[in-house]
Amino acid sequence: MAYRKTERVEARLADNRQRILDAARRLVSEGGWAEAQISHVASAAGIATGSVYRYFPSKADLCVEVLSVVSQREVDVLEAIANSADAPCQTLHVAVSAFVERAMRNRRLAYALIAEPCDREIDEARLVYRHAISKQIMRIVKDGQAAGDFRADLDPSIAATVIVGGFMESLIGPLSPLNADFDRSGTHGPDAVRALASQIADVCCAAVTAQPGKAASSEPHPRRQA
Amino acid sequence: MAYRKTERVEARLADNRQRILDAARRLVSEGGWAEAQISHVASAAGIATGSVYRYFPSKADLCVEVLSVVSQREVDVLEAIANSADAPCQTLHVAVSAFVERAMRNRRLAYALIAEPCDREIDEARLVYRHAISKQIMRIVKDGQAAGDFRADLDPSIAATVIVGGFMESLIGPLSPLNADFDRSGTHGPDAVRALASQIADVCCAAVTAQPGKAASSEPHPRRQA
Numbered sequence: 001m002a003y004r005k006t007e008r009v010e011a012r013l014a015d016n017r018q019r020i021l022d023a024a025r026r027l028v029s030e031g032g033w034a035e036a037q038i039s040h041v042a043s044a045a046g047i048a049t050g051s052v053y054r055y056f057p058s059k060a061d062l063c064v065e066v067l068s069v070v071s072q073r074e075v076d077v078l079e080a081i082a083n084s085a086d087a088p089c090q091t092l093h094v095a096v097s098a099f100v101e102r103a104m105r106n107r108r109l110a111y112a113l114i115a116e117p118c119d120r121e122i123d124e125a126r127l128v129y130r131h132a133i134s135k136q137i138m139r140i141v142k143d144g145q146a147a148g149d150f151r152a153d154l155d156p157s158i159a160a161t162v163i164v165g166g167f168m169e170s171l172i173g174p175l176s177p178l179n180a181d182f183d184r185s186g187t188h189g190p191d192a193v194r195a196l197a198s199q200i201a202d203v204c205c206a207a208v209t210a211q212p213g214k215a216a217s218s219e220p221h222p223r224r225q226a
Numbered sequence: 227m228a229y230r231k232t233e234r235v236e237a238r239l240a241d242n243r244q245r246i247l248d249a250a251r252r253l254v255s256e257g258g259w260a261e262a263q264i265s266h267v268a269s270a271a272g273i274a275t276g277s278v279y280r281y282f283p284s285k286a287d288l289c290v291e292v293l294s295v296v297s298q299r300e301v302d303v304l305e306a307i308a309n310s311a312d313a314p315c316q317t318l319h320v321a322v323s324a325f326v327e328r329a330m331r332n333r334r335l336a337y338a339l340i341a342e343p344c345d346r347e348i349d350e351a352r353l354v355y356r357h358a359i360s361k362q363i364m365r366i367v368k369d370g371q372a373a374g375d376f377r378a379d380l381d382p383s384i385a386a387t388v389i390v391g392g393f394m395e396s397l398i399g400p401l402s403p404l405n406a407d408f409d410r411s412g413t414h415g416p417d418a419v420r421a422l423a424s425q426i427a428d429v430c431c432a433a434v435t436a437q438p439g440k441a442a443s444s445e446p447h448p449r450r451q452a
Contacts (some may be wrong), residue, residue, distance in 0.1 A: 166392035
């Protein structure tokens with residue numbers, strides 16, 4: 001009996017924790033980190049404020065957990081793409097555009113995760129996941145270099161970091177709730193999002209793709225004019 | 227007499243303000259934003275703590291001012307480079323490598339300005355200057371497109387944003403005080419910094435440079451394999 005009771009208690013505790021996280025994620029998806037106040041989350045989750053503190057000692061702890069769960073999912077998606085058997089050029093393009101399109105599907109949440117000014121603890125957790133995302137992109141870059149598709153003269157770690165910084169930065173404007181332009185001009189339907197994702201991926205791919213018919217060169221500016 | 231006195235008072239006030247800013251910048255250059263506590267800055271500037279508050283109502287105000295002054299200087303440098311009469315490929319390479327090399331010259335300060343987890347007010351000011359830097363890079367990209375040196379199929383704003391995000395992100399690792407590797411391996415002398423800057427600039431330039439002998443194409447993955 002005691003055993004079964006403990007099991008039930010544990011299941012309830014896990015269930016509560018999940019409900020709190022779900023509520024927090026929903027609120028952040030609506031209004032960013034400012035919405036994730038403990039009392040606010042508690043009422044959205046239907047749990048007493050004091051109980052929420054049993055699971056998450058502070059708002060920062062709760063926010064970091066929301067960021068971790070959502071970000072880890074994106075890392076997993078990128079890992080699956082990096083594992084594909086497609087040509088590296090194709091794989092890199094798919095990886096970048098998938099990331100962009102997924103972010104644009106829940107813009108407010110993605111803005112919070114990627115760019116919204118936030119407290120230091122959240123910002124620290126962001127860097128951890130940026131690094132994890134960078135590792136997956138670096139795998140694709142190394143594959144592409146091994147296959148001769150990507151320039152061999154680039155440090156794969158630098159190339160991956162430039163690519164990740166590049167597509168993250170290019171999301172800030174389109175994601176920003178302050179950026180009314182992207183909405184107002186009606187450029188935010190599925191086709192426009194696909195076009196945006198494809199453009200960003202084009203630039204990222206161009207950064208590493210070997211130029212056909214031209215040996216990779218470390219010459220920084222081969223087309224210098226008089 | 228009253229006029230001269232006012233002049234003297236104003237000069238003293240301006241001088242105090244500058245001394246406070248200089249002290250804050252020095253402290254941030256040594257240990258990041260955490261060092262810029264008002265009492266700490268006051269003692270470094272040789273000014274009473276209460277007086278510092280007359281110029282900067284909070285630590286955040288002081289930090290934002292430090293960030294603004296230093297970042298505006300970098301924007302000015304990029305603007306001067308963008309105004310040069312060199313070929314756009316060359317100009318873009320110089321702009322990116324100059325930014326990287328200047329950042330590496332005062333790594334701790336640059337880390338604080340670019341990447342260090344920080345309070346929301348500082349993070350907001352960062353975004354403003356990222357945008358100003360992006361505008362200068364976009365000018366170079368547009369010049370390059372007009373000259374036929376850069377791919378015409380790229381949105382110049384997206385290309386500029388990817389480039390700025392890319393070189394900023396690629397600085398985080400090398401700048402980070404937590405990243406002992408860059409120091410330990412002795413790869414942080416002037417030659418290594420120049421090589422790093424050149425690699426980052428290579429990747430950024432490759433992202434937008436038109437491929438010689440090949441029409442610009444919006445085909446995302448031209449070299450797809452079976």
